[in-house]
Amino acid sequence: MECKRLDFTIGDVIEIYEGPVGRLWELLMGEEIHVGGEKETDLLAEKAGINKTSSVLDVCSALGGPARHLARKYGCRVTGLDATGKMVNEAIVRTERDGLSHLVSFRQGNALDIPFHAGTFDIVWGQDAWCYITDKERLIRETNRVLGTGGVIAFTDWIQTGKMADNECEELNTFMAFPYMETQDGYEEILMDKGFKIIEKEDLSRDFARHCHLYQNKLRNELKQTIISHYGNELYQAADDGLDKWVMAADEGKVGRARMIGKKI
Numbered sequence: 001m002e003c004k005r006l007d008f009t010i011g012d013v014i015e016i017y018e019g020p021v022g023r024l025w026e027l028l029m030g031e032e033i034h035v036g037g038e039k040e041t042d043l044l045a046e047k048a049g050i051n052k053t054s055s056v057l058d059v060c061s062a063l064g065g066p067a068r069h070l071a072r073k074y075g076c077r078v079t080g081l082d083a084t085g086k087m088v089n090e091a092i093v094r095t096e097r098d099g100l101s102h103l104v105s106f107r108q109g110n111a112l113d114i115p116f117h118a119g120t121f122d123i124v125w126g127q128d129a130w131c132y133i134t135d136k137e138r139l140i141r142e143t144n145r146v147l148g149t150g151g152v153i154a155f156t157d158w159i160q161t162g163k164m165a166d167n168e169c170e171e172l173n174t175f176m177a178f179p180y181m182e183t184q185d186g187y188e189e190i191l192m193d194k195g196f197k198i199i200e201k202e203d204l205s206r207d208f209a210r211h212c213h214l215y216q217n218k219l220r221n222e223l224k225q226t227i228i229s230h231y232g233n234e235l236y237q238a239a240d241d242g243l244d245k246w247v248m249a250a251d252e253g254k255v256g257r258a259r260m261i262g263k264k265i
Helices: 010-017 020-029 039-046 067-075 085-097 137-148 167-176 184-192 205-220 225-233 232-250
Strands: 055-059 076-083 104-108 120-128 147-160 197-204 255-264
Touching: 010 197, 020 205, 020 225, 020 232, 039 067, 039 085, 039 120, 039 147, 039 255, 055 067, 055 184, 067 104, 067 120, 067 197, 076 085, 076 225, 085 137, 085 197, 104 120, 104 167, 120 137, 120 232, 137 184, 147 184, 167 184, 184 197, 205 232, 225 232, 232 255
Parallel strands: 055 076, 055 120, 076 104, 120 147
Antiparallel strands: 147 255, 197 255
16 A cells, blocks of 8 residues: 655755745645644644643744744643754744744754754654655654653554555655555554554544645635746646646545644653
8 A cells, every 4th residue: 555655855845845835735735834834833732732841842943933822822842853054044043023032933854863962851742744754663763862861752644545546656755745644553553662652543534635635726826827927827836736646536536634642651
């Protein structure tokens, strides 16, 4: 069932998010750049048990929208980690603008070699971004290392949910620059193998398909002329073609999204 892994690297992801494609995703999804926006952030925060005493590491924090939301609403301290320098710099600017620098900080770095000491954080957090990570087992091992005893890992991610031909896998993952998508069962196995007890798991694929249609409608109507004017018809057409394939795959139950909560044993 698992698709062949593609040769996408962290450098490819950095190039994308430093260019117009990164801006396109913000236009489609808002500055949190994940499915469901603030509503989904609050739901994950509730399930993770975040409060004002929590120290949170947001792995693949992008523009820092979720980090600022968590600090603003719950009063917790959040550290964002992202590989893309442009994203980190913009996240810092926006955080200073919002008066949240006393609670939220950002660091450029690699999620496969997290630049913090063991036991630093209470919660490791991720939203719809670990699909870009080339080695998810190493990622989960690193999250376990930087969590304190009894710490919580809480994340959502885009996943493979059904069988696909190799060419279909390649088209979908190439459009997104994913090396591969994990399955929900695959994530559960990795978490348990790396020292976590599964607290909660949920397949969110039906809602994911609904959001894919929302993004497609937004791209084709509200954003079409803006994208063509600023970035050209070629980028718009590539985005429309790629998103159309994702909409079809989501409707057919081949791709989706999952929420996972684990506790460090």
